[in-house]
Amino acid sequence: MAPKMRNQNVIILPTEEDVAMGLAPYVAGLSEKNILEKGSFTVVLSGGTLIQTLRKLTQSPYKETVNWSRWFIFWVDERVVPLDNPDSNYLLAWNGFLSKVPIPSSNIYPIHYCPSSEVVAKDYQFQLLKLVERKVLPLSPTGFPQFDLMLLGIGPDGHVASLFPNRPQRYDKTDWVTYINDSPKPPPKRITFTFPVINSANNIAMVVTDKEEADAVAITLENIPVRPPLPCSEVKAQVLLTWFLDKDAASKLAPKCNK
Numbered sequence: 428m429a430p431k432m433r434n435q436n437v438i439i440l441p442t443e444e445d446v447a448m449g450l451a452p453y454v455a456g457l458s459e460k461n462i463l464e465k466g467s468f469t470v471v472l473s474g475g476t477l478i479q480t481l482r483k484l485t486q487s488p489y490k491e492t493v494n495w496s497r498w499f500i501f502w503v504d505e506r507v508v509p510l511d512n513p514d515s516n517y518l519l520a521w522n523g524f525l526s527k528v529p530i531p532s533s534n535i536y537p538i539h540y541c542p543s544s545e546v547v548a549k550d551y552q553f554q555l556l557k558l559v560e561r562k563v564l565p566l567s568p569t570g571f572p573q574f575d576l577m578l579l580g581i582g583p584d585g586h587v588a589s590l591f592p593n594r595p596q597r598y599d600k601t602d603w604v605t606y607i608n609d610s611p612k613p614p615p616k617r618i619t620f621t622f623p624v625i626n627s628a629n630n631i632a633m634v635v636t637d638k639e640e641a642d643a644v645a646i647t648l649e650n651i652p653v654r655p656p657l658p659c660s661e662v663k664a665q666v667l668l669t670w671f672l673d674k675d676a677a678s679k680l681a682p683k684c685n686k
């Protein structure tokens with residue numbers, strides 16, 4: 428049975444459609460709370476199936492009720508390709524989500540493409556630094572930008588963002604944004620937030636709706652020791668880490684008694 432962690436919540440729903448239905452009020456609720464408290468809502472997207480699972484937010488009632496004008500959008504990882512390339516996480520998010528809701532374009536922060544991953548990573552970190560200076564992003568007590576919500580997926584190998592099990596980027600404790608030129612998941616060139624930035628976020632949703640990730644989910648939530656530890660098992664949120672799983676993603680978890 429998965430031991431209950433202090434600021435972690437695991438929600439298991441029958442289907443991907445149910446996860447999409449559950450994710451929308453969760454995100455809308457955090458949006459309302461943050462905008463009420465401080466006038467803005469900073470949201471970090473990943474690539475993968477997540478964008479499709481956000482679809483309910485682009486429909487009634489959320490499309491009309493969410494205060495989209497106060498949202499700020501970032502990417503936890505991005506493929507180093509032009510923004511109109513089919514591999515781009517920005518393009519994926521634009522087509523599936525951002526083009527359907529009225530977030531001001533000046534509040535959307537994609538990468539500035541150039542062929543060098545290192546330069547793109549440094550430039551994205553520079554963009555974040557500017558927003559810290561403008562007080563759009565606060566700094567955590569340890570000196571990393573602190574986002575309101577990160578929406579993450581995981582891979583079958585347990586990667587999160589572009590932090591992969593057998594690559595050194597996952598151990599980077601100083602940069603805000605780093606780069607990889609040999610990603611095991613294509614395309615090979617990517618930039619990614621580092622763990623200190625991911626783990627400084629107030630709220631993180633891990634959205635997993637695929638049988639392929641069931642082993643990584645079970646290893647993480649059952650605390651099964653593996654070497655090296657899976658990157659997804661190192662994700663922690665400052666306020667609450669919420670796992671949204673469908674039955675397929677949760678299929679390798681030990682049966683749990685709710686009484």
Ligand SMILES: O=C(O)[C@H](O)[C@@H](O)[C@H](O)[C@H](O)COP(=O)(O)O
Pocket residue numbers: 473474475476477504505506516579580581582586587588589612637
């Ligand atoms: O750019 C990427 O490849 C993603 O950001 C990546 O980290 C993704 O979120 C996971 O691989 C899960 O992908 P799926 O949801 O498609 O399984």
